[in-house]
Amino acid sequence: MNIGEVAQKTGLPAKTIRYYEDIGLVEPQRGANGYRFFAETDVHNLTFVQRARALGFSVDECRNLLDLYQSLDRASADVKAIARGHLQQIEQKISDLQSMQETLSDLIERCAGDDRPECPILGSLSQS
Amino acid sequence: MNIGEVAQKTGLPAKTIRYYEDIGLVEPQRGANGYRFFAETDVHNLTFVQRARALGFSVDECRNLLDLYQSLDRASADVKAIARGHLQQIEQKISDLQSMQETLSDLIERCAGDDRPECPILGSLSQS
DNA sequence: CTTGACCTTCCTGTTACTGGAACCCTTATG
DNA sequence: CATAAGGGTTCCAGTAACAGGAAGGTCAAG
Numbered sequence: 001m002n003i004g005e006v007a008q009k010t011g012l013p014a015k016t017i018r019y020y021e022d023i024g025l026v027e028p029q030r031g032a033n034g035y036r037f038f039a040e041t042d043v044h045n046l047t048f049v050q051r052a053r054a055l056g057f058s059v060d061e062c063r064n065l066l067d068l069y070q071s072l073d074r075a076s077a078d079v080k081a082i083a084r085g086h087l088q089q090i091e092q093k094i095s096d097l098q099s100m101q102e103t104l105s106d107l108i109e110r111c112a113g114d115d116r117p118e119c120p121i122l123g124s125l126s127q128s
Numbered sequence: 129m130n131i132g133e134v135a136q137k138t139g140l141p142a143k144t145i146r147y148y149e150d151i152g153l154v155e156p157q158r159g160a161n162g163y164r165f166f167a168e169t170d171v172h173n174l175t176f177v178q179r180a181r182a183l184g185f186s187v188d189e190c191r192n193l194l195d196l197y198q199s200l201d202r203a204s205a206d207v208k209a210i211a212r213g214h215l216q217q218i219e220q221k222i223s224d225l226q227s228m229q230e231t232l233s234d235l236i237e238r239c240a241g242d243d244r245p246e247c248p249i250l251g252s253l254s255q256s
Numbered sequence: 257c258t259t260g261a262c263c264t265t266c267c268t269g270t271t272a273c274t275g276g277a278a279c280c281c282t283t284a285t286g
Numbered sequence: 287c288a289t290a291a292g293g294g295t296t297c298c299a300g301t302a303a304c305a306g307g308a309a310g311g312t313c314a315a316g
Contacts, residue, residue: 003262004262004263013305015305016304016305019303033312034265044254047256048253051253055228055231059302059303059304065250069250069253075243075245076245076250077242079247079250080236080240080241080247083239090225093221093225094225094226097184097222100182101219104214105215108211108212108215111211112208116203116204117200119204121207121208122197122204125193126172126176128172132294141273143273143275144273146295146296147272147274151272161281161295162280162281162295162296163281181272187271188271257316258315259314260314261312261314262312262313263312265308265310268305269307270306271301274300276298276300278295278296279294279295279296280294280296281293281294283293284289284290285290
């Protein structure tokens with residue numbers, strides 16, 4: 001398979017697939033013309049990474065998950081540890097964002113939003 | 129005031145303050161020795177930016193908010209528009225993260241986390 | 257033979273900084 | 287007076303995860 005077809009199948013942009021090769025996530029063969037040639041396992045691995053990325057795992061975490069996936073004597077505890085760490089980060093982000101959201105939506109509600117200059121949003125940002 | 133004192137007062141690292149000067153968010157004076165000299169208004173503006181950043185506004189949005197803050201004939205509607213746009217992004221992120229969280233915590237629950245290789249997390253990422 | 261759709265590499269830009277090197281200024285101390 | 291500590295300065299590189307674009311090679315069809 002050429003890169004375009006793989007892009008279609010995985011939903012990943014060709015640019016991204018080349019990048020993943022650069023950083024060693026996949027190692028496609030090369031044809032006589034220099035074109036990359038992807039085997040089914042390459043496509044499978046790319047799909048794996050794409051799903052993990054969609055769950056918010058960093059590329060480096062994806063690499064570790066992929067390594068675990070490919071090692072037959074893995075322990076599910078190792079996978080679970082990575083996932084737990086990531087889940088914690090997600091929950092931290094959610095809570096940070098929620099506190100921003102609360103503050104911000106409160107300020108927005110209290111802002112008239114007309115053509116006058118008075119504004120509680122600016123007031124809150126500038127208050128000494 | 130020298131940059132160190134400003135860093136203390138605002139809580140921003142000196143590096144960040146220099147960066148903010150680079151991109152034109154503040155324009156401190158310079159002393160005869162080449163040191164930056166910050167006036168009270170500079171400190172005030174930096175504090176403003178620091179608070180806006182804490183609410184998740186991008187540096188560019190901060191610049192716009194600062195401009196509005198400094199313009200006497202501003203309309204609060206313009207401020208509100210920026211804040212609303214940002215709030216929407218925050219809410220989008222929260223919802224994305226929440227869906228990741230749900231999927232992930234479900235998978236984690238179902239993973240034994242022992243020394244055996246079977247793992248629903250990897251299974252879910254690799255299922256064709 | 258040419259055209260258009262692919263593919264290739266390489267370089268730059270993005271966001272918001274952070275770390276570090278190499279060097280200058282000021283003040284206190286032995 | 288030399289020096290050492292603790293400021294400050296500039297500039298360059300690196301981070302994460304790609305995206306955009308230029309310049310050029312390849313392939314199938316008409």
